[in-house]
Amino acid sequence: MKFHFFNANILTSGEIVSGDVVVENDLITYVGKHIDISADRKIDVEGNLLMPGFVNAHSHSPMTLLRGVADDMNLKEWLFDNIFLAEQKLTPKDVYWGEMLGIAEQVRAGITSIEECYFYYDEIINALKKSGIRCRLGLPSTFNDMKDKEMKAFLDNYVEALDGELIKPVIYAHSIYTLSEEELSILVDYSAKHKLPMSMHLAETLKEVGDCTVKNDCTPPEFLEKIGFLDRPSTLYHCVHMDKDDIRILADYGANVVTCPSSNLKLGSGIAPIYSMKEQGVNICIGTDGPASNNRLDMFKEMFLVATLNKATLYDASIISAIEVIDMATKNGAKALGFDNCGEIKEGFKADLILVNLKTPHSIPNNNIISNIVYSLSSQDVYLTMVNGKILYENGNFNIGEDIEAIYEKCQKITKRIL
């Protein structure tokens, strides 16, 4: 299938350029001035924005089912007394529908790649494959009473099945407070043996940092260094509570950090030191976290927060620019997730792109489109989302393998049952 997008404002190499983009099969094959060319479908972008799709570098998408459950509570009470209890009632098929709803929300919001962390892997993989979205899937999360051998067999099974073009695996160790040092070592060894990257929630709350310091006599990044976790290519979610030395460790090891500001605000966790990380050269990405702690899967919302929260805590509006934040939400995420040639509008790159309406009262007069992306536009301005050359959302129509009304109906029934 060949697409010719013409008359677009294209975000490419950090600039807005007027012109055309051609997509052939899964690849962007042309970015430049207007050309005459034949195509299966010609799309007049009418001066609107064509930009890379977003990489949501930390999500628990099926938690759409738990959106609005136990809001205005602190993380420990929220997680252990509410979320975990509700999750125990979920069946594999429930998770399939929750994942589908999360995918619908994300493609509608211009997200083209997800780092997904949730359980009932078979059903999640079913939903992902049916939908056509790009995803790195984290497993196992926790050991659930599995022994060393069982865990290895479990991982072997999925790692083989997942090594595809659109879906890849990451060895996901939930956190230092839910896994023992021995369990973490098993996962680190597995990751090293199979040349797989690792991921983890890290330094999300003051309590986690305090507990780690009492137990291990070191900060969470120092602990990960000590157990060899950071020798692996790693992606660390949150990293809210870190001093300069902690950040130095992550920078030295080339760890990727995923900041999830909405979730950190809403759960009372704190504000991550993005500016310090940026100054020390950490590859910063952006994630939504799950919809029970956010409560949206919306990278525009997160971009505004990443751009502005450190401005307010450091009393300096000049420390983070709009284009830096857009990079965090697109190409930095693609790099962290190991999706090569993704996250930018460039010839030879994967056709993960979105069209965004600029003719709205909140965008006009479009004095500065790059600024508008971070400070004025929102997820509902997205009117077309393409992943790997396939349109998954266009003008209210979803093309993700399930009917949207059926997804709504199933999810409403599930939450009635489990809450």
Place this chain on the structure above:
Amino acid sequence: MKFHFFNANILTSGEIVSGDVVVENDLITYVGKHIDISADRKIDVEGNLLMPGFVNAHSHSPMTLLRGVADDMNLKEWLFDNIFLAEQKLTPKDVYWGEMLGIAEQVRAGITSIEECYFYYDEIINALKKSGIRCRLGLPSTFNDMKDKEMKAFLDNYVEALDGELIKPVIYAHSIYTLSEEELSILVDYSAKHKLPMSMHLAETLKEVGDCTVKNDCTPPEFLEKIGFLDRPSTLYHCVHMDKDDIRILADYGANVVTCPSSNLKLGSGIAPIYSMKEQGVNICIGTDGPASNNRLDMFKEMFLVATLNKATLYDASIISAIEVIDMATKNGAKALGFDNCGEIKEGFKADLILVNLKTPHSIPNNNIISNIVYSLSSQDVYLTMVNGKILYENGNFNIGEDIEAIYEKCQKITKRIL
């Protein structure tokens, strides 16, 4: 004109109730269970949300024209070296179109009342009257070389013209750093003589507080107390930098505070102590500030921030609830602006209401609609906005006295000329 809204999820008295709302002329005349009743227009709300329209308690709407100008700069550089220079090129007619664009953005976002602060009053009043939105208009802002007598004549002229049902005046003194103590006293005296409320930007930046302390040997609230400003009914914008004693002063005088979190974040001003103000009983309202410092006129965006920023700075997710924030964005604002019987869905109240779509991938499964309003919904979910019994926006159609395409075209031409 009589409207019968049926099959709605109604936000009334802090709860969601299923049923109907009847509007006759400018008033809500029925809120309750389904009834059979004749009406000029019957609107099936289809289980969506009917709630009070938002009161945007601090705006400079015509700055839509300057959206995206000089982003990522600190307040002083942003205001004095960029915004003020661009504003010098604006003609009265430019401001008319900028106001119209701001009104379009706001009615589309479910805002039914504005506290407006900008210059070229005749053109702003023209736009406000044409549109049908509710507004309290602040003047004079600054003296612009006017002497005492001239200022009084200037104010007399507008105060008489503005005392209507939909538009009211407020004596708006820009700030303690742009007006002299003598000028402030003239405005306080005028306000007392004419029984008018007052408003002002206060304690927005650390610099303002520092300068005030050096010059006056007291904090900004202490200074306002000293000059008699707080003896007047007053509305104070921002109030970012205040200790407990400052807040106590404002609470004791019954001053209204308008928090504008997006603007405070984006300009690097800081995070307002909303929780302390709430605990001390201050009437807290919410504003967007102008679209050059935000860059949206979107109360959903502000509500999320008001609900979450203090959670993060105080490390406690339980300190502010969703319904408290909704009240700040609706009835607290109506109270501050002096619009009686506004800001709630109640019989006998003004028909300022909005319909909000709940059938979206980011709202389903609607486990908790009150929570969704603050944490999940967004301004583009609003599909009908009614002010004083008149529909100003419905499903993409604007009814604000000017064609939306004409507004877009005029505003784009203006910014091309002035930038």
